[in-house]
Amino acid sequence: MTHEELRERLLELAYGELAPGEAREVEAHAASCEACRAELGAIRGTRHVMSALPAEPAPARGERILVAAAREAVRAREPRRAWPRWLWAAPVVAASLVVVVAVSLRVDAPPPPSAAHEDPNALRGEALAKAPESPPAAGAEARSPAPPEVASAPAEPRERADTAGGAKGAPVAREEAPRLAQRKAEAEARDRSSLRRHAAPPEEAPAEDLAAERFASAPAPAPSVRAEAEAEAKRAEEAPAPARRAKALALARPGTADQDHDAASGAGAGAGAGPHLREVITPRDRALAAARARAGAIGFSMAGTTVEVGAPLTWAEWRAQHAPGSDAAPPDALGARRFWPVVFLPSRPEGGGGLTVFVEDGTFRALAEVRGK
Amino acid sequence: VRFNGERPAEADGLESDERLMLRFQAGDVPAFEELVRRHRTPIFSFLLRLTGDRGRAEDLCQDAFLRVVKAAGAWEPRATFRTWVFAVARNLAFDEARRQAFRRTEPLDDPARAGEASEAPGPDRAAEGALLRPKLEAALASLPDEQREVFLLREHAGLKFAEIAEVTGTAENTVKSRMRYALEALRAKLEALGIGPDVAGAGERSASR
Numbered sequence: 001m002t003h004e005e006l007r008e009r010l011l012e013l014a015y016g017e018l019a020p021g022e023a024r025e026v027e028a029h030a031a032s033c034e035a036c037r038a039e040l041g042a043i044r045g046t047r048h049v050m051s052a053l054p055a056e057p058a059p060a061r062g063e064r065i066l067v068a069a070a071r072e073a074v075r076a077r078e079p080r081r082a083w084p085r086w087l088w089a090a091p092v093v094a095a096s097l098v099v100v101v102a103v104s105l106r107v108d109a110p111p112p113p114s115a116a117h118e119d120p121n122a123l124r125g126e127a128l129a130k131a132p133e134s135p136p137a138a139g140a141e142a143r144s145p146a147p148p149e150v151a152s153a154p155a156e157p158r159e160r161a162d163t164a165g166g167a168k169g170a171p172v173a174r175e176e177a178p179r180l181a182q183r184k185a186e187a188e189a190r191d192r193s194s195l196r197r198h199a200a201p202p203e204e205a206p207a208e209d210l211a212a213e214r215f216a217s218a219p220a221p222a223p224s225v226r227a228e229a230e231a232e233a234k235r236a237e238e239a240p241a242p243a244r245r246a247k248a249l250a251l252a253r254p255g256t257a258d259q260d261h262d263a264a265s266g267a268g269a270g271a272g273a274g275p276h277l278r279e280v281i282t283p284r285d286r287a288l289a290a291a292r293a294r295a296g297a298i299g300f301s302m303a304g305t306t307v308e309v310g311a312p313l314t315w316a317e318w319r320a321q322h323a324p325g326s327d328a329a330p331p332d333a334l335g336a337r338r339f340w341p342v343v344f345l346p347s348r349p350e351g352g353g354g355l356t357v358f359v360e361d362g363t364f365r366a367l368a369e370v371r372g373k
Numbered sequence: 374v375r376f377n378g379e380r381p382a383e384a385d386g387l388e389s390d391e392r393l394m395l396r397f398q399a400g401d402v403p404a405f406e407e408l409v410r411r412h413r414t415p416i417f418s419f420l421l422r423l424t425g426d427r428g429r430a431e432d433l434c435q436d437a438f439l440r441v442v443k444a445a446g447a448w449e450p451r452a453t454f455r456t457w458v459f460a461v462a463r464n465l466a467f468d469e470a471r472r473q474a475f476r477r478t479e480p481l482d483d484p485a486r487a488g489e490a491s492e493a494p495g496p497d498r499a500a501e502g503a504l505l506r507p508k509l510e511a512a513l514a515s516l517p518d519e520q521r522e523v524f525l526l527r528e529h530a531g532l533k534f535a536e537i538a539e540v541t542g543t544a545e546n547t548v549k550s551r552m553r554y555a556l557e558a559l560r561a562k563l564e565a566l567g568i569g570p571d572v573a574g575a576g577e578r579s580a581s582r
Binding site: 011012015017042043045046047049050051052053055056057058059062063065066067069070071073074077 | 438552
């Protein structure tokens with residue numbers, strides 16, 4: 001090292017930040033170089049004098065407040081952790097909040113045998129019937145069988161009547177239909193009227209209305225519904241149409257009308273409930289997806305999970321990005337429409353390959369879900 | 374003194390700040406108390422000498438630890454806890470300073486200010502401290518803000534130059550330059566106050582870590 005380079009390092013030598021070999025070299029130079037010796041002496045001398053200045057003790061009074069704040073913060077974190085567990089115990093709430101059709105398929109699963117009509121209840125029934133057989137890889141978490149309300153709560157009697165014949169795999173749903181038909185009808189009436197109110201732009205109205213009817217979830221006012229769920233339902237009904245549209249459009253890219261058209265055409269052409277369709281997504285997953293998507297959050301991170309809301313895609317586009325080479329058929333509920341993929345990526349390696357929830361539009365109804373491998 | 378065989382302890386037998394922070398993250402409040410006990414005085418001391426205002430330093434110090442409480446859930450052990458908490462405190466001070474023009478209220482050599490600073494001398498050094506400390510405080514207070522900041526972070530917070538660069542958001546070379554200027558200015562100031570490097574009493578207290 002040159003004199004200049006060595007001199008540059010005097011400061012770090014004085015503060016013990018040099019590697020041992022370098023320190024010896026600089027020290028040796030300082031011993032022989034007048035200027036460097038003087039400079040090193042000045043640094044050490046000043047440090048020495050200034051070191052007589054002790055720390056100023058912090059006033060004691062603040063400490064108790066901090067500890068109290070910490071205790072409060074820990075307490076406040078607890079209920080939030082318990083929230084999903086609560087939802088888990090009462091899936092009816094989550095289901096009525098979020099989902100009409102929640103199916104999952106493996107990306108590499110064979111295409112389903114086609115059937116006459118798509119029927120959310122059929123998928124639903126199939127899902128429930130199959131659930132106990134779900135392989136652990138797909139099922140992930142242990143789940144309790146959903147109460148019967150879940151199966152048909154989001155459903156619409158009119159459509160059930162239309163497609164009951166085609167609902168081959170839905171014995172559960174059909175058996176429950178009479179019992180719940182009346183309540184459904186009420187819910188449907190209220191729901192549809194509110195949805196109509198929100199179908200603001202005239203040129204989009206018919207398509208959107210159709211899609212909305214098919215996927216409207218009835219906010220069944222079960223007595224166990226929490227204040228939050230009630231507030232949510234209220235908000236959905238009371239929110240002024242422009243605001244909801246704006247929210248929806250904020251996430252959309254140009255071509256919303258096309259999407260709605262796709263949605264409409266996909267409604268009649270969908271395949272029936274394939275045997276590969278299983279419900280493997282917990283209510284918690286759905287609630288989280290809906291909550292995050294509703295907030296419009298992008299790159300959200302919570303408790304070791306990254307959630308991303310992507311741009312709207314068709315199934316083919318999504319598949320090309322995430323499962324190149326695969327020719328897996330779209331989940332029936334998806335059809336040819338565009339959807340927003342909401343991707344959950346667990347940051348823990350043992351968390352698996354993540355979860356993608358396909359959300360219909362700005363009103364955030366989950367259409368389908370795919371478990372990563 | 375080691376607590377038990379299982380607990381990974383550092384050389385001095387204490388649990389590391391980072392482990393304490395992770396424990397607090399998991400809901401362990403006593404772990405946070407220990408962090409407060411370790412760092413509140415260094416942080417307060419830093420803020421007091423940075424701002425020259427006891428009341429403000431106290432508020433900022435509380436704010437900094439409340440930030441720690443708030444951010445605990447999202448905290449990741451990327452940097453050392455010490456670097457992080459000093460960065461939090463420093464940024465709070467500068468944010469506030471930006472709001473209300475960063476200005477010391479008293480002139481640098483104001484004896485009143487120097488006297489105030491010496492109100493809590495160490496028990497064994499009370500006599501000489503009464504003479505020396507006000508002068509050292511005055512010398513330190515005479516430094517430009519950015520030099521004083523670097524000096525305090527190095528000498529009192531014990532951060533390395535690279536860590537100070539992180540805290541202050543400047544290049545490491547800039548940090549070292551500021552430190553050189555600070556030391557040079559301090560030396561001149563101390564000399565002007567009649568304090569040479571041979572001043573007795575400073576010897577047994579070393580700030581080096």
